[in-house]
Amino acid sequence: MATLAALGRAAAxxxxxxxxxxxxxxxxxxxxxxxxxxxxAELGCGREGLxxxxxxxxxxxxxxxxxxxxxxxxxxxxxxxxxxxxxxxAQAAEALRAAxxxxxxxxxxDADERATEQ
Amino acid sequence: xxxxxxxxxxxxxxxxxxxxxRGDAEASAVLFELHYERVLARLRARYRAASHDLVEDAxxxxxxxxxxxxxxxxxxxxxLGGFLAMAAERDLRNVLxxxxxxxxxxxxxxxxxxxxxxxxxxxxxxxxxxxxxxAELEDKIVRLVGEPAERRVLALMRDGVRATGPYAEALGLxxxxxxxxxxxxxxxxxxxxxxxxRSGLLAGRGGG
Numbered sequence: 001m002a003t004l005a006a007l008g009r010a011a012a013x014x015x016x017x018x019x020x021x022x023x024x025x026x027x028x029x030x031x032x033x034x035x036x037x038x039x040x041a042e043l044g045c046g047r048e049g050l051x052x053x054x055x056x057x058x059x060x061x062x063x064x065x066x067x068x069x070x071x072x073x074x075x076x077x078x079x080x081x082x083x084x085x086x087x088x089x090a091q092a093a094e095a096l097r098a099a100x101x102x103x104x105x106x107x108x109x110d111a112d113e114r115a116t117e118q
Numbered sequence: 119x120x121x122x123x124x125x126x127x128x129x130x131x132x133x134x135x136x137x138x139x140r141g142d143a144e145a146s147a148v149l150f151e152l153h154y155e156r157v158l159a160r161l162r163a164r165y166r167a168a169s170h171d172l173v174e175d176a177x178x179x180x181x182x183x184x185x186x187x188x189x190x191x192x193x194x195x196x197x198l199g200g201f202l203a204m205a206a207e208r209d210l211r212n213v214l215x216x217x218x219x220x221x222x223x224x225x226x227x228x229x230x231x232x233x234x235x236x237x238x239x240x241x242x243x244x245x246x247x248x249x250x251x252x253a254e255l256e257d258k259i260v261r262l263v264g265e266p267a268e269r270r271v272l273a274l275m276r277d278g279v280r281a282t283g284p285y286a287e288a289l290g291l292x293x294x295x296x297x298x299x300x301x302x303x304x305x306x307x308x309x310x311x312x313x314x315x316r317s318g319l320l321a322g323r324g325g326g
């Protein structure tokens with residue numbers, strides 16, 4: 001088992017990628033405005049568990065969703081019933097951000113077209 | 119031992135690989151927990167002049183790439199740890215090549231005297247490999263060192279070989295007494311280093 005510090009740095013880097021559950025956990029922390037200790041407490045797993053959780057794969061949708069999170073929670077010693085709403089809220093926040101970003105892009109494109117026509 | 123390959127079976131690696139192929143959520147975490155720090159330490163030891171950030175980025179990138187596309191690894195070819203180390207080193211070399219393709223490193227700048235290495239010849243080679251794109255460096259060496267035996271010596275140095283035996287064999291000295299082998303091998307390494315320094319490959323040394 002690698003040291004917590006080394007794995008923590010790896011998890012922070014890996015969280016840039018949506019493949020990892022850490023991506024959603026980081027998003028949740030931003031939305032909920034809590035730090036890592038706060039999230040670890042919310043999930044009932046401690047800092048080491050949070051790092052392990054972050055390095056798990058993000059859940060697949062559909063039939064796999066709950067089973068994927070159950071495996072990740074078991075590996076990290078986290079509470080599945082608390083993890084599921086955290087992940088759902090992060091996914092909702094991500095969808096909102098994507099929509100807002102698309103809206104901004106569309107508005108910018110419209111403005112650009114209007115400026116070209118004038 | 120695994121059948122056919124002649125190397126020990128990598129049972130834990132095989133389990134992680136199978137888990138990633140199945141899409142097990144925890145498989146990527148187990149991958150990092152078992153292999154990350156070892157691969158990181160190996161790369162840091164080999165690329166002492168590279169920033170820790172770059173090395174960590176390269177290792178995470180290699181692990182992520184494998185976790186997302188586990189089909190790129192063939193367990194029949196090598197151990198999972200070996201594959202990850204190779205992939206991370208390839209990524210790091212690509213990053214280093216992009217960052218400073220035509221730089222060479224001043225040997226005195228990398229505090230070689232503090233490094234627990236065999237001798238300064240190998241340190242010099244390691245610093246060069248750190249600083250240069252491997253293929254580019256290879257081309258320069260081939261142009262500079264025409265003698266096949268000496269080229270084999272350089273390859274051994276680059277690969278971090280410590281024992282005198284392989285060098286003695288490469289130089290045709292295997293029949294000599296051990297002490298004499300060591301002396302002649304050291305001479306050969308020093309000669310090569312001086313030649314590299316005079317060529318300008320080792321900035322800060324020779325060059326004129």
